[in-house]
Amino acid sequence: MPLKRKQKLLNDSKKRIDLRNRVIIFVSLAILISLFLPRGKGLEYNYELGDITEEEIVAEFDFPIYKDDAKYRADQKVAIREVPYYFERKDEIKEEQSSRIHEFLTVLQKVRRARQNLKEAQQQWWEAGGQDGGHNPDYFSRVQARVKTDSASLAQELSNFSASYPFDLSNSEWREFLGNGELTADKINYEEFATFVVNISRGLWTHGILSVNKKNIHADVIDIVYEGIHDENLNAGDFLDIPEALVKARIELESSYLSPNDIRRSVGTKIVGEFLRPNLIYNNTKTEKEQANKRAEVPQAIGNVFKNERIVDANTRITPESLQKIKSYIRAWLEQNEKATFLDILSVWIARFLLVGIVLSFFFTFLRTYRQALFEDNKMILLFSTMYLMMVAVGWTFAVWLGLSEYAIPITVAAMVFTVLLDARIAVMATVTLAIILAFMVGNKLDFVIVSLFSSVAAVYAVRQLRARIQIFYAILYILVCGSLAIISIGLLKESHLNSILNNLLYLSVGAVLAPFITYGLSALFEIVFGITSDLTLLEMTDFNHPLLKRLSQEANGTFNHSVVVGNLAESCANAVGANPLLCRVGAYYHDIGKMVRPEYYIENQMGEDNKHDTLSPTLSATIIGSHVKDGLKLAREYRLPSLISDFIPMHHGTTRIEYFYQRALELADGDQSKVNESDFIYAGPTPDTKETGILMICEAVEAAVRSIKKPTLGSIEAMVDTIIEKRLKEGQLDNCPLTMRDLAKLKGDVRGKDGLLPVLRGIYHIRVEYPGTKKIESAPTS
Numbered sequence: 001m002p003l004k005r006k007q008k009l010l011n012d013s014k015k016r017i018d019l020r021n022r023v024i025i026f027v028s029l030a031i032l033i034s035l036f037l038p039r040g041k042g043l044e045y046n047y048e049l050g051d052i053t054e055e056e057i058v059a060e061f062d063f064p065i066y067k068d069d070a071k072y073r074a075d076q077k078v079a080i081r082e083v084p085y086y087f088e089r090k091d092e093i094k095e096e097q098s099s100r101i102h103e104f105l106t107v108l109q110k111v112r113r114a115r116q117n118l119k120e121a122q123q124q125w126w127e128a129g130g131q132d133g134g135h136n137p138d139y140f141s142r143v144q145a146r147v148k149t150d151s152a153s154l155a156q157e158l159s160n161f162s163a164s165y166p167f168d169l170s171n172s173e174w175r176e177f178l179g180n181g182e183l184t185a186d187k188i189n190y191e192e193f194a195t196f197v198v199n200i201s202r203g204l205w206t207h208g209i210l211s212v213n214k215k216n217i218h219a220d221v222i223d224i225v226y227e228g229i230h231d232e233n234l235n236a237g238d239f240l241d242i243p244e245a246l247v248k249a250r251i252e253l254e255s256s257y258l259s260p261n262d263i264r265r266s267v268g269t270k271i272v273g274e275f276l277r278p279n280l281i282y283n284n285t286k287t288e289k290e291q292a293n294k295r296a297e298v299p300q301a302i303g304n305v306f307k308n309e310r311i312v313d314a315n316t317r318i319t320p321e322s323l324q325k326i327k328s329y330i331r332a333w334l335e336q337n338e339k340a341t342f343l344d345i346l347s348v349w350i351a352r353f354l355l356v357g358i359v360l361s362f363f364f365t366f367l368r369t370y371r372q373a374l375f376e377d378n379k380m381i382l383l384f385s386t387m388y389l390m391m392v393a394v395g396w397t398f399a400v401w402l403g404l405s406e407y408a409i410p411i412t413v414a415a416m417v418f419t420v421l422l423d424a425r426i427a428v429m430a431t432v433t434l435a436i437i438l439a440f441m442v443g444n445k446l447d448f449v450i451v452s453l454f455s456s457v458a459a460v461y462a463v464r465q466l467r468a469r470i471q472i473f474y475a476i477l478y479i480l481v482c483g484s485l486a487i488i489s490i491g492l493l494k495e496s497h498l499n500s501i502l503n504n505l506l507y508l509s510v511g512a513v514l515a516p517f518i519t520y521g522l523s524a525l526f527e528i529v530f531g532i533t534s535d536l537t538l539l540e541m542t543d544f545n546h547p548l549l550k551r552l553s554q555e556a557n558g559t560f561n562h563s564v565v566v567g568n569l570a571e572s573c574a575n576a577v578g579a580n581p582l583l584c585r586v587g588a589y590y591h592d593i594g595k596m597v598r599p600e601y602y603i604e605n606q607m608g609e610d611n612k613h614d615t616l617s618p619t620l621s622a623t624i625i626g627s628h629v630k631d632g633l634k635l636a637r638e639y640r641l642p643s644l645i646s647d648f649i650p651m652h653h654g655t656t657r658i659e660y661f662y663q664r665a666l667e668l669a670d671g672d673q674s675k676v677n678e679s680d681f682i683y684a685g686p687t688p689d690t691k692e693t694g695i696l697m698i699c700e701a702v703e704a705a706v707r708s709i710k711k712p713t714l715g716s717i718e719a720m721v722d723t724i725i726e727k728r729l730k731e732g733q734l735d736n737c738p739l740t741m742r743d744l745a746k747l748k749g750d751v752r753g754k755d756g757l758l759p760v761l762r763g764i765y766h767i768r769v770e771y772p773g774t775k776k777i778e779s780a781p782t783s
Contacts, residue, residue: 021378029385030360034352036396037441045326046443050496051318057311063332064301065325069403072300079298080291084233085219086283087210089226093279094205098198101275105194107161111169112178112190114154121147166274177267188264197268200252201276208239211278224280239280246273305329356437360388363433371426383421383530384430387414391434392441399442406442407451407487408507411435412479415456416463416472416519421526421534423580424464431456447490455483455508459515466535467582472516479512533642538586541645548593548639556596558604562703563589569699569760570692576755577743579691587648587696590641594632594649598624618665622658622681629653629683647689652696654687654733687733694737698725698747702757712765714751714758721748721757 045057067075125147128140158169167174177188208224210217217236224231240248249272250265257264305311311329312322363384367375374380395409414434418427435452439445455478462475484505491501520536527534540546544553553560567588574581599605601612601624613621629650636646662681669675688694701724706717725744728734739747749756 018376018378022375022381025378025381025385026357026360026364029388030353030357032389033360033392033437034349034356036392036400037352037356038400038443045330046445047318047323047326048496049318049320049323049500050494053312053314053316053318056314057326057329059305059307059309059311059329061332061336062304062306063329065303065305066300066328066331067302068324068327072298075298076295079294081219083219083287083290083294084221084223085212085217085236086286086290087222087224087280088283089208089224090279090281091205091226093277094202097205097275097277098202101198101201101271102194104165104271104275105190105197107157107164108178109190111154111157111161114150114157115178118147118150118154121150167270173263173266177263193264193268196256197271200249200268201272203252204240204245204249204276205279207245208280209245209276209278210236210239210241210280210282212241212282213243214241225283242276242278245276249273249276301328355440359433359436359440362436363430366429367426374422374426379530383526383532386526387417387430388434388437392437395438395441405504405507406438406445406448407483407504408511409438409442409452410511410515410518411438411452412456412459412475412511412515413518413522416459416475416515417522417526419460419463420466420472420519420523420536421532424460427460428457431460450490451483451486451508454486455479455512458482463519465581466539468539472520475516475519476512479515480509483508483512531643533644535582537642538582541586541641542582542589548635548641549589552593552596556599556602556605558607559592559595559599559602562604563592565764566591566696566699566703568764569703569757570696572749572755572760573695573699573747573757574692576746576749577691577695577739579695583644583692584695587645587652587692588699590632590636590645591648591652591696591700592628592632593635594628594630597628597631597635601625602628613661618661618668619677619680621664622661625658625661626683648693648696650684651686651688651693652700653683653685654697655683655685656728656731656733657682687735688737691738691743694734694739695747697733698728699757701728702761706761706765714762717761717765718748718751718758 047053066072121143124143125140128136128143161167161169169175169178179188214236219236221233222236222239224234246269250269253265253268253272257268305325305328311325312318316322318326364375364381391409391411391414395406395411398404398408399406411431411434415427415431418430432453435449435456438452439449442448458478458481459475462478463471466472487504487508488501490496491504523534523536526532527537544550549560552563567585570584570588571581573579574584595602595605601621603611606612613624616624632649633646636649657678658681662676662678665676665681666673688697702721705720705724706712709716709720725748729744734744747756749758751758751762753759
């Protein structure tokens, strides 16, 4: 089989596989989106408060009028307040905690006695001679041994105390309470104090201490169970919670110990606070079970509508009562259709699938017609499908599941993501399709379509030509202003309630503030996942501190300056023909990076030195010059440049001939072309295949050619531009490039204009337009 035919068969097979995959993606997207759409009466009778009915609505069957959610929840709250909170009295807590208070004060007494013993031993040690050792060594040794023993006993008692209780006995308050280890008579009767603290606590337990703060008891009464006996319908205010019990204990201590400086006040309060426990224990399980039963008893309906009864007349304003009847009718219809046959369900689903497919076809037909390269790239089709499905899922979650305003749906995120990653035209068309689908989902709301499109177009406008990251955040203001204008206008036109307008504005504002941040994150994620180079990435690559550009400026400064000038030319030309100016500039910056491998072989880097090519054969010189393309691609891979940028490296020369060295070779061969292998002097290509790479090819050649003109004038520069464009056309270098003849005329530009080659070249070489009378003025003598 001939090689060409085999290759054709392989290409045809690949196209069939790609087409099949596109169809699978499209059908899968339509199926998934159709699952989110409502059906039946939910679409037919989707009205809001203040709307005017288009037709009379008559009930096709009996159904109850359900309460709205707010009313139903309010009734349930009232109902469950009638359910008492159930508590169980546990008097064993009183006995356990009373015993623990006595144990605590007993341990305190041990610590106090250990301190006194150590104090007494230390006193004897000083009396026996202290550090001098005294006159009776035996007695002094016994006293010293006692000091050590008593010190160890005190340390053990303090360790035992710290392990069991949270108090720090080293602070001044507790040291004062324990007498500071003084040997004088006790100032405090500890047994009497212990009894008093226990009696206060027992009194509180007898009163009853609730395990739940009273603020958290949402019931009119409580029930207390004690040894199987119920005390019902008790007032919670007759009992104490922990904060109230502590306050009451403090008051009793202060009334018994009248002096404000009496240490027993504060110590007693702390002891009560440590050991006080609630003895009325909340029965959470029983309470919640009774509340659930009571909640279930609350009726959902407030009336009934019978078959053939008019729900609302035609051309009538929707009131709260009629709106609730319509919502109840839709709910009843959905409940009935849960029992529908498989055939009924299937027919409804097919209808939704077809509707979604029709709407999606608007966008994908646009791609097929105006962006065929994107349409044939299944990775891009998957990107569009992912964003569509994400927005529909988020919209369903917010508007249907959570019941929020439809203006909480962040449709502007999709518009900005598509603009940042692709372009504004695609973003607008994608947003139109998405807005229609979301409008179906939230109930055929034309209002939503108008507001969404107006705010999304404003967001697209804000980021359409991204030159600074801050532009993304300017979109907040654009979305807020445009969306608010649309909502207010529609609200006033429909005479909507002020609360409804303000509610919609609130959700729009939240979405507007969050949209830029979500856009920033999603754009970065999609760039990585789908291998796209966005304007945000291109902006980062214009930074001269980028490692490659920094190397280029240091190792091949002449090439670097050449690239910057070409970048200015390319950006101006891109503006003239509607190409991507930022991409053109970035491509120009990196198109000659391969020259820094052997910078001295390129004229712009020789700086008046001897030309190294003077000693080389033309063929070798052409090989060296042509190698900068291969070296540039190698550096692009090493520094992981996006393919969108690395494409500029081979395409800016295409398959042109290295003319200077080819002519030299011909001279050396005395003009005999048979002695010169032309292929040794031709770049490997490929030729440009986008507007941007085509623009760079022309700008690069023009910049180099104009720089070679010894005395550039406007006429000579214009002639050179025409020559280069014509030459590239004749050589077929622009055959695969979408630049039209009209575009090529625009690339040249007008010297008095602002876009194209001539305005930039005029600025670079300081060429002024000659006005009438100029020569006469210049020839006049100067004083």
